[in-house]
Amino acid sequence: MPVKFYIASKLENADQVSRVAAAMKAEGHIHTYDWTVHGSVQRDGPERLREVAEKEKQGVLDAEMVIVLFPGGRGTHAELGMAIAKNKPVILCAENDSLFLDDGNTCAFYWNPCCARCTGNLERRIEDILLMARCIEQERQNELEDVLSDTQTGKLAFRCIECNKISVYRARFSDGRTCAHCRGFITPLGYAKAGAKVNG
């Protein structure tokens, strides 16, 4: 199953952003919002700025993985903050480790537990990014195996079509339920193990 991703970066890195997005999309992953298609809106007036700010925010919130391509500007850091606040897996990618040393040039948020850091040329960083997406897919698969039952139980597991997370409800009380994590629309996966934790 594809992973929804968002790429935060500086406008000047639009080429690199497009290359990373193309590599992710080639593996079937979904770009939640591609701001490179319009570029800078700084001179387009307040209304357009508000619109793009809102779309970029939604792009971060919809993503299951946030990629930060350094060097980043103020917008990049605003988006990093949103991703951290929502506990999204974040991969911070830089050409070298100059932002990740203890010489006064780093940022405490780069060390938040949801952030992974990778360095190297773009090809190298793309490999790490693709690997992280595969790990997210694998975790999802493991989670599925942990929760699904081969036999009929009183509990049902559902997958959210918005955030892809699993919710478990008692079969009798599952009608009309929405995702326990984001209130999104859910589709049934099958019976959940008798011991599976119920989401309410």
Ligand SMILES: [Zn+2]
């Ligand atoms: Zn959800």
